[in-house]
Amino acid sequence: MTAVTDLTTYWDRYAGQLPTPPREDALKDALRWCQYPDHGPGPELLGEPATTLELGCGRGDAVAALATTGVDATGVDLSAEHVRAAHEWWGDLPNARFVHADVVDYLSTTRGRWEAAYSIWGAVWFTDPDVLLPLVRERLVPGGRLTFAQAPAVPGAYGVQGIYATGFRGRKVWVYRWAYEPETWEEILTRHGFTGARAWVEPAPEPDHVGTLIVRASA
Ligand SMILES: C[S@@+](CC[C@H](N)C(=O)[O-])C[C@H]1O[C@@H](n2cnc3c(N)ncnc32)[C@H](O)[C@@H]1O
Known part of the structure; x- marks a missing residue:
């Protein structure tokens, strides 16, 4: 039996379902790492880099927010629909650049170098x-x-996780995500030559609700 997956269509469809807040609200809410409004750390986690690369930038709100502060900000995303929307929403910002590519392909071929790379529930989770x-x-x-x-x-489910992304009826489309406990992320990063790796789960606003894994390390 032939396996079928179509990540591009999946993410294009996801892009089409996103809310479209006013531009100022999108900028204000960008660069939030947690899934709850006004909760957890914000842009300060990135420090003050002059150049940034977002891995899986979606519509590019975080790239735009950085670009408005003078950062030379690039975002990469494999969804043509997301990148089209990013150009439509933020194409007027001189410091914002959007690239339509898979992050592995892009990083394997680019000659660019950045002071910070980041991913907000983005491609790092899915690669x-x-x-x-x-x-x-x-x-x-x-x-x-x-x-x-x-x-x-x-808890108890570590490594690659596969999910049928469009439910259990119809075409087989699946995505993989990678999940580890914070100390395992620190080990993986250290094994790949990063230093000062620190990973933690930022608690949710309510006890017993799902928190956010946040990971930082230096090259
Ligand atoms: C859950 S969305 C998050 C988007 C954005 N960071 C945000 O906070 O709105 C995940 C994004 O990662 C992108 N993505 C997933 N795998 C990717 C890959 N291998 N290369 C590039 N982008 C990828 C998807 O297209 C999607 O835009």
């Missing part, structure tokens, strides 16, 4: 860390920082 992390490290300047956020692992 094998053993493939992605060495590529990210190579494209960071020495001492450059990687920061990412995503859902914490479900």
Whole structure:
């Protein structure tokens, strides 16, 4: 039986379902790492880089927010629909750049180097860390920082997680996500040459609600 998956269509469809808040609200709410409004750390987690690369930038709100502060900000996303929307929403910002590509392909071919790479529930979650992390490290300047956020692992379920992304009826479309406990993320990053790796679960606003895994490390 032939396996079928179509990530581009999946993410294009996801892009089409996103809310379209006013531009100022989108900028204000960008660069929030947690899934709850006005909760958890914000842009300060990135420090003050002059150049940034977002891995899986979606519509590009975070790229735009950085660009408005003078950062030379690039975002990469594999969804043509997301990148089209990013150009439509933020194409007028001189420091914002959007690239339509898979992050592994992009990082394998670009000559760019960045002071910070980050991913907000983005491509880092959906890409094998053993493939992605060495590529990210190579494209960071020495001492450059990687920061990412995503859902914490479900207890007892670690490594690659496969889900049928459009439900259990119809075409087979699945996505993979990678889930580990914070200390395992620190080990993986250290194994790939990053230093000062620190990972933690930011608690949700309500006890017993799902928190946010946040990970930082230096190249
Ligand atoms: C849950 S969305 C988050 C988007 C954005 N960071 C945000 O906070 O709105 C995940 C994004 O990662 C992108 N993505 C997933 N895998 C990717 C890959 N291998 N290369 C590039 N982008 C990818 C998807 O297209 C999607 O835009």
